Amino acid sequence: MTFPPNEIERPRKERKENADKRRRQVLDATYRSIVSNGLVKTTLATVAQQAGLSQGVAVFYFKSKNGLLTEALRDLYEQYQSHWSAAIATADPDPVVQLVALIRADFDPAICNREILSVWFAFWGEQAFVPQYGEITREYDDNRSRAIQKMCQDLLPGDPDRAANIADWIDTLTDGYWQNLYLFPANYSNASALESSLKCLAALLPEFAEKLGRL
Template sequence: MAAVETGKSADKPAEAPPRKLPRDARRMQLIEATIETIGRFGYSRTTLSEVARTAGLSHGLVNFHFETKDKLLVETLLYLAEEYRLNWTQAVDAAGPSAPEQLYAMLAADFRPKMCTPDRLSAWCAFWGEAQGRPLYQEKCGSNDAEYNRTLEALCARMNAEHGYAADPVRAARVLRVTTEGVWLDMMTLQSPYPAEEALATLMTCAAAFFPRHFTAEGLLRA
């Protein structure tokens, strides 16, 4: 068997946004600006004024679309949660039918370039870590987390049933999940963070500890 799969630039003047956009497009622009603002200033220091400045829009326009900071943060969290859910579910759906292919796709999805950006990692860490963010996260994202955990546990159980492993599927899934979250946090807190490719290799090393005939640090093994 051989391994065959692996897993902001400097500041520059922002382009002026279009003066008129459809309502949904404008809201999306403001949510993306909120993600960037949280990445730069943190959860508690994010303000409507700073979001407006980041987006290149007026404070009044932010108020028009979201009314309050709390509403803007809720909508931003909901957007991130749905983006994350679609990212891993679509990756699993697009993978081959086997448990190793689907498990690899699910784990590697967290390190796709669109998902694994400094701003998005910072925003996720902010929602996880802020005292006022945890109740909000649990209320809005608990069902998504449950779906993720069930799917990951089911894939680990399939690895046992179909390939003769004996790992406890609940514990194996938990270790894989907390390793993913851990390397995300590591990438945010180290002075010289390692790249997404190294983060994925770390996670694959963990997967290989449970399922050594199908994974190595380099990724998924194929016959």
């Protein structure tokens, strides 16, 4: 017996959509569990409770706590990378404009808020004990570092050493402000961190300060 293509493809599509929805529910619940319980005390049971699903659903999609947490970190990086990549993709191709777009993206409350920062720092604190976390972090951090290096090289084609140093400083600067926002929320805000970062960028690139001041 044969069936028209639309009658066999539709159920498969629906199954995939349902599977993607369930995976998304479990991953989002994982982040909420980490915020509420910390990384060490997050379990398949706490995640299932947060998701309003049976623990068997989490086991079905992620097999184990380690599998779930590893995938959650990769998903967190994917969301972050998609965010900053979209910011520079929609910005003017001028590397000065792209640098500003990337820095602004870093302090967008949608991607940088206390709950998300607590998840980031929970994972980063465990990197020395879970090699998979370090591997994922290096992979995605390298992507971002290369993007910043490319912008700086385009700005300073005749001075590659200076371009490399500035790229490293920018990368470190925004990471540092994320830490301050997480540890000292009473003293820092997204707006103040962004303003200070852009001032630092103007100091690092004085020849582009006038243009930076207009962005």
